[in-house]
Amino acid sequence: MKAVVVEHFGGLEEVKMADVPKPSPAKGEVLIRIRDAGVNPVDWKIGEGALKDKMPHEFPLILGWDAAGEIAEVGEGVKGFKVGDAVFAYCRKQVVRHGTFAEYIALDAKYAAIKPKSLNFAEAAAIPLVALTAWQSLFGFARLKEGDTCFISAGAGGVGSFAIQFAKWKKATVYTTASSNHHGYVKSLGADHVIDYNKEDFAEAIMKHEPQGLDVVYDCVGGSTLRASFPLVKKGGSLVSIVNFNVEELGKSYPIRTGFVFVAPNGEQLATIAGLIDQGAIKPAHTEELKLEEAVLALKKVKAGHTQGKIVLKVS
Known part of the structure; x- marks a missing residue:
């Protein structure tokens, strides 16, 4: 699958497109086909190594922690999700390596939630983190x-x-x-x-x-x-x-x-937030969508600050 990776810590010049192995869901996991991935300040910080002493990292490292997409496969023992479900998730793992600037991610099912029905994938991808x-x-x-x-x-x-x-x-x-x-x-x-x-x-x-x-x-x-x-x-x-x-x-x-506070993945809280959005109590952030191939531009814009709302990358 195609993905946006860094092979060692450094500036945005180290961020590049690459072909990497497509993951498979383990027991208790779902495989998400990513439609859009949210871009956050932590993404360029991860690439620069700002959090290397806070959590373990492995290379090549796929950037990105936010995703919205569809369930492509369901691992053993997973309940509450089926192939084709539209979901969104905050996808941080204990070891930082498999991120969301990619076509697929395998994720613990308890971190995912059904996407708000009133939002498209780009809007939903801007929300989790x-x-x-x-x-x-x-x-x-x-x-x-x-x-x-x-x-x-x-x-x-x-x-x-x-x-x-x-x-x-x-x-x-x-x-x-x-x-x-x-x-x-x-x-x-x-x-x-x-x-x-x-x-x-x-x-x-x-x-x-x-x-x-x-x-x-x-x-x-x-x-x-x-x-x-x-x-x-x-x-x-x-x-x-x-x-x-x-x-x-x-x-x-x-x-x-x-x-x-360093945010933790939580599918139950995401489901509650999705409900508030579908009820009209909460509005999605203003969202700007760029192509996955424009990841460096997106990271530059987020790093510069002063953005209104969120930037997302269209993956598929």
């Missing part, structure tokens, strides 16, 4: 609830766009940052207060509205944005980051809960 990240951060770690106030940085991004919607679904008050050309987009997702980080200090703007502090801060940016966010959280509140591994160390002097 970012939606699960937002879900597990806001509800798993931060325990966001109705009536809470929260700040979500980078609201127009892939994770931010779902985080805003999940927070509004829980009837929380949402503050977010976005450049002026993305204000209409994040407002359409439900953001109550949108701050242009190019024109004003987001922390000062939030404290004018919430002098008592926020219940939850969701950091999708890191760096100076994260450092300025700690004082925004009220005593006993939560700050969760998906960027800084050392967030607990940075926030230890504040009387708040801090934590880093």
Whole structure:
């Protein structure tokens, strides 16, 4: 099968098309014929070796962790799926090698879910990693609830766009940052207060509205944005980051809960999210579809940042 691989860590110049063996499903696995694969910042980071000390890798390494497609084969003992089912999944494995920038992937069946019926494959492929990240951060770690106030940085991004919607679904008050050309987009997702980080200090703007502090801060940016966010959280509140591994160390002097979330595959949560999408409670992210052969261009665009929504690769 054709796939986008790296044979050793390095820059985007190491990313190339290759012919690799087609996988077969083991016991408890399904083989997914991939129609579209989502592109995420972690993909170029994997290629550069940024996570080589966090998880084992093997080469040649197929990039990509998001997929939407159809069940091509069902392994022994699998229940709930049949050949031809349209599914989507976050496909990270314990050893990073077999990714989704390829025509097929064999995956533990419990990580897959039936694709939202209201979405096409491109829209569905843009969802798993970012939606699960937002879900597990806001509800798993931060325990966001109705009536809470929260700040979500980078609201127009892939994770931010779902985080805003999940927070509004829980009837929380949402503050977010976005450049002026993305204000209409994040407002359409439900953001109550949108701050242009190019024109004003987001922390000062939030404290004018919430002098008592926020219940939850969701950091999708890191760096100076994260450092300025700690004082925004009220005593006993939560700050969760998906960027800084050392967030607990940075926030230890504040009387708040801090934590880093690295998203885990979860088919049950994906099924719940699919239901919310089909009910109209959650809208898919704005999606730009490129060809699999344009993977390097897609990775360049994601690495440059400032994208609205998600980029996906059309595989078949």
